Amino acid sequence: METITYKLEHFEGPLDLLLHLIEKNKIDIYDIPIVEITAQYLEYVRQMEREDLNVVSDFLVMAATLLDIKARMLLPKEVDEEGEEIDPRAELVQRLLEYKRYKLLAEELADREEGALTHFYKASTLPPEVARYQPPVDLDELLDGLTLAKLKRIFEQVMKRQENKMDPIRSKFGTIRREPVSLEEKIGSVLAYARRARRFSFRQLLERQADKLELVVTFLAVLELMKIGKLHLTQEETFGDMDIEALEPEGMEEEPDLGGLDGFEE
Template sequence: MERISYKLEHFEGPLDLLLHLIDKNKINIYDIPIVEITAQYLEYVRNMEREDLNLVSEFLVMAATLLDIKAKMLLPREVDEEGEEIDPRAELVRRLLEYKKFKLMGEELAEREDGAIKHLYKPSTLPPEVAGYVPPVDLDSLLDGLTLAKLQRIFEQVMKRKEDKIDPIRSNFGTIKREPVSLEQRIGTVMLYARQRRKFSFRQLLEGQADRLEVVVTFLAVLELMKIGKIRLSQEEIFGDMDIETLEPEGQEEALDLEGLEDFEG
């Protein structure tokens, strides 16, 4: 019968050969039939081509280990400090499980490497000014060493500065609301001014006005008095001052007919 030879390169080491035999025989790795596995392992080693003595020596060391475990299995079991029997195969099982785990991880990484070759990556097309952008403030260095206690102190200092800016007296004042400007009352005021001075300029009439709204209402009052024939307005040049003169005879004051006139509110 022709002897079958095996190349050592088919297996990555003695543990790889043992896993091959366990998988081939569908053996429970936690309950290895050491006699059967040792016999099959020695058969593989005897039929291997002895091209590399260094490589063969690794398999021979494992063969010696299997023979040692086989011998211990025939002897009475040793017990540990807790009185439990020590399984001579325990160390071998541990090494096989560890090797199997790393072998599976290696296969997973190899698959990922093969998959990565199929990916295409687009080179960066960022404009130079964008790629070279540097934030004006480095938050990492700015906040280096910042703790909740320091942050609380900063917050309290900011709030205190805000409180110091508040005037303790003026802050208690209420809100002053603008009262509506009565056009009817302003007409009466202007007419009284005209009766007292008889002739005056528009600029003189506006002296002492509080704000722009009162100026506007005063101008409307002048227009209303012109409309009902109580005063006359003249202007010698464009953009010049306007002269106002009352048309009401002195000493003959008449009531103003302001029916239908509405207050002007601002």
């Protein structure tokens, strides 16, 4: 028997080795002499003792497969449901044919990649306006065969897709626009009211406001007027209504000094 001296790195796996042995011995892949091929394959595996076990394991699985096929070849022939003999080598032959096909394709792609490296391509020199040019749309061709029924069906499909994109709850939300409320203007209006009423309750003042934002800014305006000495606030009991009194003399119309507001606005 001829000694096999090939190294493991020459083969990508057990199928690659089998295919090499078949081609080396000029064997018909459809009629593999399983005894001869198994002997040569096992001889190669014996020389792999020092190789990585993770790599060798794949070759050992194939060795077991070859021995199984060899044993089945010695047994009486099996037949299928149609009465035809079952060749124990059929599955292995199919795997080898598929591997050979993919190997040839890989080699062809590698050749094309190598050949592409020797080609040079000229960059486009078309002016941008020419590259962007699009021929005018032929409406007769575009609308050919379009009927009102088809147009209605297309419209309904588009509307249905649009409805599916909409959130059934959020789509009903309105837009709330926030109206700016100037603290400076509110101070002026509260002071004008205090000059007219002279003495009033905090509740009366709040009842004149339109919304929560107005209430908050009104409260800030009262605090600011108390700080600059324009209003005086008293409360007889906890959580009771607060009485507000104007501290300015009657007939006072001088604008208050609001320089400390720093342009505050809500």
